[in-house]
Amino acid sequence: MQIRKPNPGDRPEWDRLYAGYATFYKVDQTPEMRDRVWGWLHDPAHESEGLVAEEGDRLVALAHFRPFARPLTATTGGFLDDLFVDPETRGTGAADAMLASLEEIAISRGWTVIRWITAENNYRARAVYDRKAARTGWITYDLVPGR
Template structure:
């Protein structure tokens, strides 16, 4: 998979804060999740805390504006005796959809995984997120596993 645009992907940095806030709030709104500025502040600090597993990359347009984000983290896979990447969040500004930002983020994440010797990238999406699913069907494969959750 090769990105087909001039979108440039970089690690999230302090200068991206305003764009990241806008994108992350847009992601929460897309999934109809109530998100407060305090919640975004907590996640921002996680990303920059070297002792926390959360990491992030952003896709920048030609003007240097962040138009997409990906939050990810390592997770252990005991059955395979390896480490993998869990893609927590992938979001592209609706105005930038079709720009190649999502593909550029996934290509960059694949390279990060290769550098770290992580075996796979795994993620979830909503069943009715048809646009994202069309992209995911093109770049990855659906697993035979179902996701379950217990709220505590």
Template sequence: MAVTVRAVAVGDRAGWETLYAGYAAFYGVAQTPAMRVVVWDWLMDAGHGTTGLVAVTDDGALVGLAHVRPFARPLSASVGGFLDDLFVDPAARGQGVAVALIAAVADMGRAEGWSVIRWITAADNAAARAVYDRVARKTPWVTYDIGLSG
């Protein structure tokens, strides 16, 4: 499948929302339409820092999304990019869409002067991890969270 990866645009709202709802469902996250409005507003606000990319087929269908933002890396005195969300429509999986999105994020990072692109995934996300193992290096770091709200 041939796709073009580009920045998310105002006219992508419906397709993006369908993909993002699919992403939340994949991870079992109870995401409301109001929550998607917040994220969409971030993506449309150039001053926010979160950037959205979409993978688009030749006929204009959105088949994947990526959300990325810069993060400070004090130990290396550099800035990296954190890939918060990556999702490909199940019907488009296995056709290079995820690789194209990751490559576009890496290109963006190079253009921004970032030192690394970093992301996390669920340990049991075997299909995605097979892709990630081909395009990136698995780190030895373990992730922890402290929940701060409800």
């Protein structure tokens, strides 16, 4: 399994994976939304970056991440926005490989933490996360502007 940045030829497979991720979380996602995110991943001026896991001639996982400032500690961390493994490939180590690659990136950039959130009922992914990271005691809130 090779972990690498997505390239332009990956678009159809990336679309398939990202649509699967949106379906898993029951998020209505349009092709225009995927166009925007794909653009971010290939825009050096945008903070979002991506990784894909390739096995043979097929993409089996994707991850999107970005740096974030940690003012209280005067450091920078990395935030893992999305991690999705094709259901047919789960259990093959793709998630572990993606997290290991992201950890290498974090070390090379001097990030002090990699942080992410997941759904409470995402039990399969949480089994991986519980092996790889410490669950925090923080509660997350969303304030929707204008609502």
